[in-house]
Amino acid sequence: MPPSPSIRPLGSEPPLRDRGDACPGALRLHPAADGRLARVRVVAGDLTVRQAEALADAADTLGDGRLSLTSRGNVELRGLAEDCGGPLAALLRDAGLLPSEHHERIRNILASPLAGLDRHTPADVRLWARDLDSSLCASRSATALSGRFLFVLDDGRGDVAALGGDVSLVAEPSTVAGRTGSGAGGTALLRVGDDPAALRIAGPDAPRAALTAALTFLDTAAASGSGAWRIRELPDEHTLTARHVAERLRAAGITAEHVTDGAGALRSVTAHAEEFPDSSTPGVVEGADGRRALCVLAPLGRLSTAQWRLLTAIAAQDGSGALRLTPWRGIVLPGLPAAAAAARSAELSAAGLVTDPSSPWHRLGACTGRPGCAKSLTDVRADAAAAVAAGARTPDGGPAPAAWAGGAPVHWSGCERRCGHPHGTWVDVLATADGYQISVVRPDAPPATQETRPQ
Structure with a gap:
């Protein structure tokens, strides 16, 4: 044996960072062995059908005919020609995938993929993600963030909260109890890196609080002289804690309650997480309105444009007209009628995608x-x-x-x-x-x- x-x-x-962050983006293309690589940030993994079609067009006309999904719910295009930067930027801009040329690499925002879709309907923190993205794109200072800095917004089930965000927001049960699906009410726990403490803030303040925490990190990193790209990279003598962020929040007019045992508070929030579907597992998820969400995985995170266009067609014909990318290199198709979900699942499986949790690719x-x-x-x-x-x-x-x-x-x-x-x-x-x-x-x-x- x-x-x-x-x-x-x-x-x-x-590490001691003595150079700028070289993460690729949609405009800064990375020279890989198989051609140029572009990484398109997709905030909260949300794509309209039109945006998904634009990505497929880019892969077919400018790239190698495939799309790669990243562990942050973003999309990579590979095999790009050295001179394709202009046409690619124009295509993405026209589809609404390039809202700010100065901020496009720093828009790493993960949100719970099934928020608002399953029968328990936890808070739709995805609206927080949109507000945070708008605030990021409006902040000149935020352009100094690294392309590796990560915001995480968890709806209370604990799925993305465990993915090591630099700034994490977790919706508390009071947000879930209202079942408004807006994500605007209730409270949230804000966590900073690995600090065991947390800050409790009002739901409407969550996006602005997350941006304030990120800007506080930038000031701390500059003072440390370490060139840190992420909160965990700060030297011990310049550690950023929830208390430091609380001071900045108060100065910005945001009320924050310090929670010493942030890990315990998080465990309390996610105590019933087993009741919620696992967003990293392929399969059909039953919604509160009788509709279904279909969770699909791409083997090793890579799809052909034919597979991608099939997903897009299902979203347009049977779904809500949207796709959600997951940090587990998967795709969620919301809003399918119950009668269509099983048939579409079989169709996607036949196309080489993973729809069965027992698959060896899972x-x-x-x-x-x-x-x-x-x-x-x-x-x-x-x-x-x-x-x-x-x-x-x-x-x-x-x-x-x-x-x-x-x-x-x-x-x-x-x-x-x-x-x-x-x-x-x-x-x-x-x-x-x-x-x-x-x-x-x-x-x-x-x-x-x-x-x-x-x-």
């Missing part, structure tokens, strides 16, 4: 790998697909990942950067010069010797 994988921590010393991810990335040691996507075809999710065909880490996601990486890896606990399948190395990453685990297994 193969040896058990090692268990190791993810944390490291905060909770399996990979970086770009070769040939798209010159830093990768191998074609990890092809290797991962071969493992799935052989009935495994790792190259050695060893114990199921559920036996290693309680069903944690598995991520294949072509180099030690581990681009796109999951947050929290995950099974790390890392390509090395000697083959694949498999370990379980736990954020707070003690160091352990890693074992390398042949590919």
Whole structure:
């Protein structure tokens, strides 16, 4: 029997950033091994049918005919020509996907994908996301944020709250109780990085409070001289806490109640999360109005434009005319009639998308790998697909990942950067010069010797 994988921590010393953030955007294209790469920020993952069609047109006419979904609910276009920047910007601008040329890389806003869709109808924090995005785009100071800075807006089920946001807003049960679906009332917990404390603020103040917290980070990072891109990168002597943010909120006229045990308050909010559907799992979700939401995953986060256009057509013909992208590299189609949901699910499955939670592709991810990335040691996507075809999710065909880490996601990486890896606990399948190395990453685990297994 193969040896058990090692268990190791993810944390490291905060880096000293001596250069600007080089994250790609829709206007700043990244030179990859397979051509230029564009990353289009999709706030809260929300796309209209028209916007989705524009992305497919961009992939077909300017790119390699495929779209990649990121772990932040954004879209990447690959295989772009070096001189395509102008036509791409014009196409995206016309579709409303480029609201501000100066802010387009900093609009990393995640929101609970099923907010307002399932039968329990928790607060629709997605309206908070729209207000926050508008405030970001109106702030000249916000342009200094890194393309990696992350806002997270959770509807109370705890799905995106666990994804390591720099600034997180979690709707409290009082917001849910009103069942207005507006997300405008009630209260929210605001958390800053990994600070165990939190701030309780009124729902209408949530978007402005989140922006204020981000601007406070920028001031703190400048004072530290560290060049930090994210709150966790600040040096210890310049740690940003909820109390620091509370002072800025009061100066801005926003009332904030300090909650010492923010983690405990969050557990209280999400105590009944098991009642809510899991937005990372494919399948049909029953809504309060008799409608259905269809959750679909893209194998390893990549779709052909044919698959994407099929999703878009279903959203237009049977759904609400919208799509929602998820941080689990999936797509939610809201508003389907009950009679259509099962048939459409079967149609999408036949097209190669994941609609069954028992699929071996569920909770399996990979970086770009070769040939798209010159830093990768191998074609990890092809290797991962071969493992799935052989009935495994790792190259050695060893114990199921559920036996290693309680069903944690598995991520294949072509180099030690581990681009796109999951947050929290995950099974790390890392390509090395000697083959694949498999370990379980736990954020707070003690160091352990890693074992390398042949590919």
